Amino acid sequence: MRNKTAMCVLMIALVLVHLALLFAGFFAPYDPAAQNRDLSYAPPTRIHFVGSTGFHWGPFTYGMVKDFDGYREDQSQQIPLRLFAKGDSYTLLWVFHCKTHFFGADRPARLQLFGADAYGRDEFSRLLYGGQISLAAGLVATLITLAVATIIGTVSGYYGKWIDEMLMGSAELFLALPWFYFLVGVRAFLPLHVSPKETFLLLIIVIGVIGWARPARLIRGIVLSARTRNYVVAARAFGGSDFYLLRRHILPETFAVLIPQATLLIPQYIAAEATLSFFGLGISEPVPSWGNMLSTLQQYNVLVSYSWLLAPAGALVITSVMYWRLADRLHYWLQSH
Amino acid sequence: MPGPLLHVKDLRVRYLPESGGKVQALEGLNLEILPGEVTGILGESGSGKSTLASTLLRLLPASAECSGCVVFEGEDLLTAAESKLRRIRGSKIALIPQDPAVSLNPVTRVGEQISEVLRAHLRLSRSERKQRVRQLLVEVGFEDVDRIVDAYLHQLSGGQRQRVVIAQAIACRPSLIIADEPTSKLHSELHCQILALLANTVAQHDTALLLITHDPTILAGFADRLMVMYAGRLIEQGPAESVMRRPLHPYTRALIGLSHGHTSGNRASHLPSIPGEMPNPLHVMPGCRFEPRCSEKMGVCATTDPQTFSPESSRLVSCLKYGN
Numbered sequence: 246m247r248n249k250t251a252m253c254v255l256m257i258a259l260v261l262v263h264l265a266l267l268f269a270g271f272f273a274p275y276d277p278a279a280q281n282r283d284l285s286y287a288p289p290t291r292i293h294f295v296g297s298t299g300f301h302w303g304p305f306t307y308g309m310v311k312d313f314d315g316y317r318e319d320q321s322q323q324i325p326l327r328l329f330a331k332g333d334s335y336t337l338l339w340v341f342h343c344k345t346h347f348f349g350a351d352r353p354a355r356l357q358l359f360g361a362d363a364y365g366r367d368e369f370s371r372l373l374y375g376g377q378i379s380l381a382a383g384l385v386a387t388l389i390t391l392a393v394a395t396i397i398g399t400v401s402g403y404y405g406k407w408i409d410e411m412l413m414g415s416a417e418l419f420l421a422l423p424w425f426y427f428l429v430g431v432r433a434f435l436p437l438h439v440s441p442k443e444t445f446l447l448l449i450i451v452i453g454v455i456g457w458a459r460p461a462r463l464i465r466g467i468v469l470s471a472r473t474r475n476y477v478v479a480a481r482a483f484g485g486s487d488f489y490l491l492r493r494h495i496l497p498e499t500f501a502v503l504i505p506q507a508t509l510l511i512p513q514y515i516a517a518e519a520t521l522s523f524f525g526l527g528i529s530e531p532v533p534s535w536g537n538m539l540s541t542l543q544q545y546n547v548l549v550s551y552s553w554l555l556a557p558a559g560a561l562v563i564t565s566v567m568y569w570r571l572a573d574r575l576h577y578w579l580q581s582h
Numbered sequence: 583m584p585g586p587l588l589h590v591k592d593l594r595v596r597y598l599p600e601s602g603g604k605v606q607a608l609e610g611l612n613l614e615i616l617p618g619e620v621t622g623i624l625g626e627s628g629s630g631k632s633t634l635a636s637t638l639l640r641l642l643p644a645s646a647e648c649s650g651c652v653v654f655e656g657e658d659l660l661t662a663a664e665s666k667l668r669r670i671r672g673s674k675i676a677l678i679p680q681d682p683a684v685s686l687n688p689v690t691r692v693g694e695q696i697s698e699v700l701r702a703h704l705r706l707s708r709s710e711r712k713q714r715v716r717q718l719l720v721e722v723g724f725e726d727v728d729r730i731v732d733a734y735l736h737q738l739s740g741g742q743r744q745r746v747v748i749a750q751a752i753a754c755r756p757s758l759i760i761a762d763e764p765t766s767k768l769h770s771e772l773h774c775q776i777l778a779l780l781a782n783t784v785a786q787h788d789t790a791l792l793l794i795t796h797d798p799t800i801l802a803g804f805a806d807r808l809m810v811m812y813a814g815r816l817i818e819q820g821p822a823e824s825v826m827r828r829p830l831h832p833y834t835r836a837l838i839g840l841s842h843g844h845t846s847g848n849r850a851s852h853l854p855s856i857p858g859e860m861p862n863p864l865h866v867m868p869g870c871r872f873e874p875r876c877s878e879k880m881g882v883c884a885t886t887d888p889q890t891f892s893p894e895s896s897r898l899v900s901c902l903k904y905g906n
Contacts, residue, residue: 405644421893473643475684482679483672483750484702493698495689 258506259567266376270335273370274349274356278334278531281365282353284366284409285308288553289317289360290350308353324354360553363541372556375533380536380564382449383515387507389453391460395499398464399491403472413465419458428455428517432526441532448527452517460506464499471495501579506573512565519561535561586614587790588638588675589759593650595630595637595814599690600645605863607633609814611650615758618788620781622822624798624803624837630814630864631794632680635762639671654758673703676751678761682743686735692746693719694733699753712857723779741772745779752783758790765800776831788800798841802826810834813871814836820897832878832901870902 246540265272292304297320305325316382330349331463337343350356359368401412430453441448471477477494515535522536523525523543530537535557542548595609607630615621625631636642638652640659653673654657659667671677679685686695696715700706706714719727722745735743744764751759761780765773765830781804784791793805801808805822810831820833829835836856858875862865869871870876873883882902 378662475679475681476687477640478636479677479685479747479750480680480687480698481671482641482677483753484668484670485672486668486697486702489698489702493690497689 248574250257252373255567255570255574259571262564262567263380266373266380268337269370269373269377270337270343271345272347273335273367273373274330274332274346275367276333276335276372277371277374277533279360279366283311284316284355284357284361284365285363286547287357287361287365288551290355290357290551291318293323296320304348305355306356309355315426321454324350324352328357345562359556360551362538362554363547368538368553368556369521371538372532372535374558375538376536376538376560376564378445378528378532378534379515379518379536379561381510382518383451383511384511386449386453386456386506386514386518387510389450390456390510391455391503391507393454393575394460395464395496395503397457398499399463399468399496400460402465402468403487403495404489404499405469414460416458416461419455422455425520428452428521429524429526431455432521441529444528448518448521449514452514454522456510456514460503462508463502463506467499467502468495471498505572505576505579506569506576511566513569515561587617587654588615589651589653590614590638591650591651591653592853593637593641593648595635596634596648596649597643597646603864605868607646607863607902608637608648611816613809613816613819615790615792616754617757618784618790620784620791620793620804622808623792623794623800623810623811624796624801625794625811626796626860628813628863629811631796631811632762633814634811635677635760635792635794638760639675639677640667640864641677652797658832663877667712669703672699672756673754674756675760676754676756678747678751678759678764681761681767682747683735683740685744685747685765688735691732692738693733696746696749696753697749704755714753715749715855718753719746720752721752721776721783722746722749740768744768744776748776748779748783749842752787752789755787756789758794758868759793760794762794763796764793765795765797777804785808797840798826810837813863815871815900817872818898819898820894820899824894824897830893830897831872832876832903833872836877870900 246563287309288307290309294301294304296305307320307321309316310319326348328348329345329349331344332346332349334342334344335528347355355367357367357369359372362368362371370430397416398414399408428451432448435447462476472495474494477490479491480494518527518534519536519539522534523540525537525540527536530533538554538557547554584698590611593608594606595683596606598604599862619704623631623634633642637648638659642648650660654670657666661671686692686775696713696718700711700714709805715729715731719730723743724730724745730738730746731740738746748764764780765776770778777800780791780793783789794799795801801822807819808825809816809819810825810833811817812833818825818829818834821832825834826838829838833856840856855874861874869884869886870888873879875901876883880902886902888900888902890898890900892898893904
């Protein structure tokens with residue numbers, strides 16, 4: 246029972262995170278690329294209920310003024326926070342043009358929940374938009390990996406002999422490769438000045454293709470054992486073709502492994518994208534991704550002075566942990582069924 | 583007299599286990615199956631019966647090596663292209679596997695699994711297939727066809743499972759059915775029922791049946807011809823009735839003697855058996871394979887491999903007793 250509750254909470258949290266990222270435009274109060282040089286490295290906006298005139302039911306905030314030693318709240322004017330505030334225009338789900346945001350504050354205040362980066366861009370909005378990229382990279386790269394792994398693993402396990410030896414030999418080679426340096430090498434080999442969209446595609450293809458070896462070995466093992474099952478031999482005896490045997494009897498068995506594998510690979514690939522972007526080999530500015538948002542932290546003074554810029558790292562950790570928990574749960578669930 | 587439906591010539595199979603060595607499973611088998619004839623193959627476990635069944639359809643595991651030929655409709659099945667073989671499997675030669683509990687996919691409805699056989703060979707519409715499946719299920723003796731069509735393996739009893747695989751085997755009206763121990767996993771009361779069903783179907787459609795078993799009692803009155811296997815060889819063959827009544831080979835005699843003893847109600851404490859064991863197939867000794875256990879052995883038996891002799895018309899036996 247406790248397990249069930251934990252699973253429900255986990256699922257709900259995962260769904261909420263994905264919805265928030267999917268509708269980033271709506272939940273983000275600002276345009277992720279809009280710069281505001283007056284607010285470079287501004288700290289997170291504080292939300293107040295008690296002002297000079299006493300307690301207010303509605304939360305409010307103050308505008309920020311730059312002082313000689315940092316930012317200070319301009320307490321002369323209380324600016325209420327609004328739900329469904331009008332703001333920057335954005336495209337929801339790549340189709341609908343909207344201006345309404347989930348929440349916001351009137352000018353001159355800016356509601357920057359996680360502060361601002363060097364160019365005064367809202368870190369929270371960038372976190373949501375960047376999450377879209379990072380998560381999409383993880384998901385698509387995982388699909389690519391599993392597709393490649395399923396094909397190679399199945400062919401290897403089903404046809405055996407020299408095909409198996411050759412494919413599994415190269416799988417071992419891929420496993421032995423220090424994948425990070427390999428990724429860097431492959432990425433460096435590809436053109437450096439390409440549009441963010443192309444970079445994104447290149448990146449996920451590279452990440453996705455490199456990771457095939459481990460799942461392919463798993464799938465090969467399953468196919469190998471499934472192939473000799475009596476009902477598979479019986480189906481062959483009544484004239485089932487290879488394709489039929491694979492589709493009907495063998496591939497369904499690999500799902501029990503593919504699904505937990507997928508949930509393990511997604512956070513791994515999100516981290517891979519973040520790592521590459523962190524080193525400037527991934528998604529390029531101004532498009533945000535969790536990795537390139539963190540790359541400013543390479544500068545020591547930024548790391549120690551503007552701790553709010555670590556927010557993408559927190560998001561990365563939380564998402565990864567959620568996926569790992571899900572993989573764990575799924576593994577047990579599939580084992581017991 | 584029509585020519586044989588299936589002709590096996592000098593069939594040899596050996597397994598090459600990964601642990602090394604080689605296991606000779608079949609050694610120079612020669613046999614013919616006539617159209618519409620019921621042939622019984624009798625042998626202890628380990629005699630190579632099941633290997634024979636899977637060799638005929640080329641379903642051996644990769645670790646097996648075979649030579650010789652299996653001619654069916656003018657085609658050597660051992661060298662035929664995989665695509666040609668696929669068209670023969672199930673449609674012309676069907677296999678009733680040994681254990682229906684593991685020969686059906688546990689997560690697919692059985693009706694669908696019968697329908698898949700039809701789909702592999704015949705061009706039928708979905709509704710025609712559905713109808714054929716129901717007909718087949720009626721044919722193998724089901725009354726509640728509606729339930730069976732949508733049932734999963736675990737919802738069926740042993741006898742029902744066996745009938746489902748029989749329905750699969752007869753789906754395309756093959757000219758030969760190979761039944762590998764079709765009753766070994768069943769309750770003894772069900773034996774007769776399943777055998778009667780098999781006998782009926784093959785008689786109705788003039789199908790040849792190769793019935794593999796270790797139990798001579800189930801062949802009595804059913805098989806037309808009988809072949810006895812021991813340690814990968816055919817040691818005796820002939821018309822079933824005369825072999826049963828007057829076995830020539832000492833092994834056949836012992837085996838048939840056992841079953842008589844068994845049916846006459848011996849107590850479990852002295853269940854009859856043939857003393858000794860099947861020779862280890864990893865270490866092949868010279869001479870007759872049955873020599874160590876034989877009660878009628880002669881001096882030459884330990885050194886000379888017996889030829890096949892024909893002491894009477896239509897009877898063949900591999901025993902040196904009938905040498906001259």
